[in-house]
Each structure stands twice: as C-alpha cells, then as structure tokens.
Amino acid sequence: MRTAYRVETVRAAEQALMARLPEGTLMARAAAGLAAACADLLGPRRYGSRVVLLVGSGDNGGDALYAGARLARRGVAVTAVTVRPDRVHPGGLAALRAAGGRVVGPEDAGRAVARADLVVDGITGIGGRGGLRPEAGELxxxxxxxxxxVVAVDLPSGVDADTGEVAGPAVRAAVTVTFGTHKPGLLIDPAGEYAGEVRLVDIGLGPELPAEPDVVALEDADVAALLPRPAAETDKYRRGVVGVAAGSARYPGAAVLAVGGALRGGAGAVRYAGRGPAGTTVLARYPETLVSGGPPRKAGRVQAWVVGPGLGDDPEARAAVTDVLEADVPVLVDADGLRLLDAGHVRARTAPTLLTPHAGEAAALLGTERRRVEESRLASVRALAERYRATALLKGSTTLIAAPGGGPVRVNPTGTPWLATAGSGDVLSGLIGALLATGLTALDAATAGTYLHGLAGRLAPPPAMASTVTEALPEVWARLLRPA
Incomplete structure (x- = not known):
C-alpha cells in the first residue's frame, strides 16, 4: 500500500527526525537517492553526459545541487541554472563547484537545456503554492x-503537493524522486499526470509519520485480502444476493452490462428488476439472472442494490430509485439514479450508500462547474461524501473514493484510458454492487471493484469495450487470488 501525507505533516516529521540526527543528514540521504535515480536514467554511458539542474531557493534546490555534485564526481558534466541567484542553497552550491560543476543564471537556461541529456527540476518542490512565478514558469x-x-525533486514544480491541483505552467517529469513518503499530489490528477514514474527514497521518515495518512493507494496484495472467498459450507445465499435496477426500453444494454458486472463480482445470485424488453435481453444474455418485471421492492430479498444505469428519467424510473433507497441494505447509485435521487433521502438512510459519479455528475451534485471538479478532485470527492453522508467514488483518470466522516481518501492506481468507453461504468456499478452484497463495506467494495475493473480494462484486447472488460474479469480474479 502506498501512503501519502500532506506537506504540513511531512514538515513536522522532518523536523522531529532532524532533531535527532547530525545536521545535513536528511539532505545527504535525499541527494544520494536522487543522484542514483539520475544515474539509472543516464545508463552505462553516463560518463561525459550532460545534466542541467534547475535550482530554486531552499532545500529543494539544495537537494538538486548536492545530487549534482555526486554526479559530477562520477564524470557527468553538470550545469546548475539558478532561478534566483541571490537565494541559492550555499552549501549545495559550494559542493557542486568543488566537484567541478558549472553555475549559470536563468538567461543561459535555453543554451544549457538545449545540450542536456537530462534535466533535474529543483525549482520549488513541495513548498510551492499557487503555480510558478514568471521566471520559473519560463524555465x-x-x-x-x-x-x-526531466527528473523532478520530490514533486514537479508548479503542482500542488496537497491537492493535486495545477495552476498555470508546471514541469512535466519523466520521473519524480520523492523523499520519505508520497505526497497526495503525486497520486491524484491532474498533478499526477505531471509526475511520471514515481520513485520513493527512504530517508527514515516512517517512524515520525502518523498512523493515518491523508491518501492511500492499494496494491495487488491489499485488494486480494479484501476479495470474498467462498468457504466449504457456503451456498449462493450466503455468498450474497445483489439486486440490479437498471436499463429501460431505450437503454436495455445498460441492464445487460450492469448484470454482467454483478455476476462477475462474487455474489451468489443476481436479481434483476426492470421494465419492458430489458429483462428479456438480460435473460437471453445471462440465464443465471433472476428476472422480475415489477418494481424493485417486489424483486425478492437482496443484500445490496445497484440502481441507475440506463434507467431513464420518467416517473417509473424515479419510483425505482425511491424504492431502492428505502431498502435497508447497502445501495450503489449511478448514472440516471444520481439525477433522480433526493439528497435528503440519501442523508437520512441508515444503511450504507455509495454514489459513483463522473466529473459532470459530481458537479451537478455539488452545484458547481465540471471544470472545478476536474481541477480539484480531492476536495470534490471529500465534499460529496460530507454533503450526502455517503461513500463517494469520483470516476476519472485517477478514481478517488472517500468515506463519510473523513479518513484517508483511496486512489485507484489501475485505471487506463481504454476504460473511457460506453457502458464501462455500468459494468463497474454491477461489479461493486456484488461486492457490497458479499458483505464488504462501501469503502472496501468501491476500492476492490475499481481496482478489478481497471485491471480488466488493461487486460481486455484493445480497443476495449464494456463487454470485453466484463469478459476479462475472471482472469483478473484468478490473478489476484492465486497463492503467492
């Protein structure tokens, strides 16, 4: 599991650790890790290669300078471009010059960069706020x-470490070498798109950090531990029954896709409650489904509901959403269900509720602009969870999941652009709904389902379709459940 902490927390941990170590120890550790990463990128021909350091003020620039000194001692031609020549880290500058490195001002940046094999971004790091100043933006x-x-030092300059926001020009890195712990902005778009490959350098910060991080990104072993496994005495009802209220005469395919995702989600049975031809279409594609042509409340006993995909917006659709929200079981609301729900009804529920909007739907739920949601994804998912007293899953290039009442926001690391295809979200809804029915919490079901869905999107033959994502899910399950 990758954990990320806000800058304020990281700074406090660094201060506590530095109080117990000789002066300069943390910077030396950071510089050693940064230099090693640069050497790896330069490869076996690093001797004689050219590296340009973009050096801002403060410790971030110091890290770059000390790493540059290490590279210079290994035969690399290192040039430091100082953003503010009057505010350069003095110890780092002396070390670079002693190792044979050159130092130039910002007016020589173009010539230096034009000849470089690698650029090290040490302009602002995690202390930057509100975008780059003009001279740094020009660099x-x-x-x-x-x-x-580009190799970024701790964080690409111009992105916000805490929120993942990008205000104006920012450095786009091939690799980011971050120290001590991940920062939220490295895991969350749009900032995450600027980070490239993220390498974590251990500088001994772990014992000083609090037990609860701000953001977490689960990995294979973490998700595998969440997935339900039937025991010897299990029957289909003990495995969980999920209800699906989706599809309509206009969108019968949404019902098929949601049911397909649910059948691949680990539940023992799927009950479909729908109108018109959608039920017939579902049964033709998945004869395992228990189909009911009436309202959700008459479909039979379920342990969780999925409502909304392709449901439409007529009175019967609205009634179906109300029906489901009145059930005393966990409920996932997606797509049309998000437009038809009553906020007060959701907040009043005692059973768990999971909302799964994309940015446009989240903007409508929050009463803001889509652009604002996309720019402030972390704040938006937290606001959704707080406003609706529900677990919120904000879809996107990095899907975020927040629980009501706070706690770490979870980031899904398995997403792929191939999942940007019609019906993909319907499959995800059914998959997560089934995991809810097996007994997982809303937070865990959302986390595991999104992770599986992302892996299936990567595994499906390109160009992926929603149906091929569904077909790839068994292999994903097998991979995660395979004994180590």
Missing amino acids: ARTVAERGVP
Whole structure:
C-alpha cells in the first residue's frame, strides 16, 4: 500500500527526525537517492553526459545541487541554472563547484537545456503554492519545448503537493524522486499526470509519520485480502444476493452490462428488476439472472442494490430509485439514479450508500462547474461524501473514493484510458454492487471493484469495450487470488 501525507505533516516529521540526527543528514540521504535515480536514467554511458539542474531557493534546490555534485564526481558534466541567484542553497552550491560543476543564471537556461541529456527540476518542490512565478514558469516552458527528459525533486514544480491541483505552467517529469513518503499530489490528477514514474527514497521518515495518512493507494496484495472467498459450507445465499435496477426500453444494454458486472463480482445470485424488453435481453444474455418485471421492492430479498444505469428519467424510473433507497441494505447509485435521487433521502438512510459519479455528475451534485471538479478532485470527492453522508467514488483518470466522516481518501492506481468507453461504468456499478452484497463495506467494495475493473480494462484486447472488460474479469480474479 502506498501512503501519502500532506506537506504540513511531512514538515513536522522532518523536523522531529532532524532533531535527532547530525545536521545535513536528511539532505545527504535525499541527494544520494536522487543522484542514483539520475544515474539509472543516464545508463552505462553516463560518463561525459550532460545534466542541467534547475535550482530554486531552499532545500529543494539544495537537494538538486548536492545530487549534482555526486554526479559530477562520477564524470557527468553538470550545469546548475539558478532561478534566483541571490537565494541559492550555499552549501549545495559550494559542493557542486568543488566537484567541478558549472553555475549559470536563468538567461543561459535555453543554451544549457538545449545540450542536456537530462534535466533535474529543483525549482520549488513541495513548498510551492499557487503555480510558478514568471521566471520559473519560463524555465518550465523552455524545458518542455526542448523535450529533454526531466527528473523532478520530490514533486514537479508548479503542482500542488496537497491537492493535486495545477495552476498555470508546471514541469512535466519523466520521473519524480520523492523523499520519505508520497505526497497526495503525486497520486491524484491532474498533478499526477505531471509526475511520471514515481520513485520513493527512504530517508527514515516512517517512524515520525502518523498512523493515518491523508491518501492511500492499494496494491495487488491489499485488494486480494479484501476479495470474498467462498468457504466449504457456503451456498449462493450466503455468498450474497445483489439486486440490479437498471436499463429501460431505450437503454436495455445498460441492464445487460450492469448484470454482467454483478455476476462477475462474487455474489451468489443476481436479481434483476426492470421494465419492458430489458429483462428479456438480460435473460437471453445471462440465464443465471433472476428476472422480475415489477418494481424493485417486489424483486425478492437482496443484500445490496445497484440502481441507475440506463434507467431513464420518467416517473417509473424515479419510483425505482425511491424504492431502492428505502431498502435497508447497502445501495450503489449511478448514472440516471444520481439525477433522480433526493439528497435528503440519501442523508437520512441508515444503511450504507455509495454514489459513483463522473466529473459532470459530481458537479451537478455539488452545484458547481465540471471544470472545478476536474481541477480539484480531492476536495470534490471529500465534499460529496460530507454533503450526502455517503461513500463517494469520483470516476476519472485517477478514481478517488472517500468515506463519510473523513479518513484517508483511496486512489485507484489501475485505471487506463481504454476504460473511457460506453457502458464501462455500468459494468463497474454491477461489479461493486456484488461486492457490497458479499458483505464488504462501501469503502472496501468501491476500492476492490475499481481496482478489478481497471485491471480488466488493461487486460481486455484493445480497443476495449464494456463487454470485453466484463469478459476479462475472471482472469483478473484468478490473478489476484492465486497463492503467492
């Protein structure tokens, strides 16, 4: 599991650790890890290669300078471009010069970068707020125009470490070398898109960090531990029964896809409650389904409900949403269900509720603009969970999941652009709904389902379709449940 902490927490942990160590120890550890990452990227021909350091003020620039000194001692031609020549880290500057490195001002950045094999971004790091200042923004544009690979020091300059927001120009890195712990902005878009490959360097910060992080990203072993496994005495009812209220005469395919995701989600049975031809279509594709043509309340006993995909917006659709929300079982609401729900009804529920909007739907639920949701994904998912007193899953290039009452936000690391296809969200809804029915909490079901869905999207033959994502799910399950 990857954990991430806000800058304030990281700074406090660093101060506590530095109080127990000789002066300069943390910077030396960071510089050693940064230099090693740069050497790896340069490869076996690093001797004689050219590295340019973009050096801002403070410790971030110091890390870059000390790493540059290490590289210079190994035969690399290192040039430091100082953003603010009057505010450069003095110890790092002396070390670089002693190792044979060159130092130039920002006016020489273009010439230096044009000849570089690698650029090290040490402009602002985690202390930056509100975007880059003009002179630093110009350096970022120069690097982008030259197309030279960039290694970011702790965090790409110009992105917000705590929120993942990007205000104006920012450095786009091939690799980010971060120290001590991940920062939320490295895991959350849009900032995550600027980070490239993230490498964590251990500088001994772990014991100083609190037990509860701000953001977590689960990995294979974490998700495998969540997945339900039937025991010898299990029957289909003990495995869980999930109800699906989805589809309509206009969108029967949504019902098929949601049911398909539910059948691949681990539940023992799927009950489908729908109108018109959708039920017939579902039964033709999945004869295992228990189909009911009446309202959800008459479909039979279930342990969780999925409502909304392709449901439409007529009075019967609205009644189906109300029916499901009145059930005293966990409920996942998606797509049309999000438009038809009553906020007060959701907040009043005692059983868990899970809302799964994309950015546009989240904007409508929050009464804001889609652009604002996309720019502030972490704040938006937390706001959804708080406003509706429900677990919120905000879909996107990095899907985020927040529980009501706070706690770490979970980030799904398995997403792929191939999942941006019609019906993919319907499959996800059914998959997560089935996991809810097996007894997982809303937070765990959302986390595991999104993780499985992302892996299936990667595994499905490109270009992926919603139906091929469904077909790839058994292999994903097998991979995660395989004994180590």
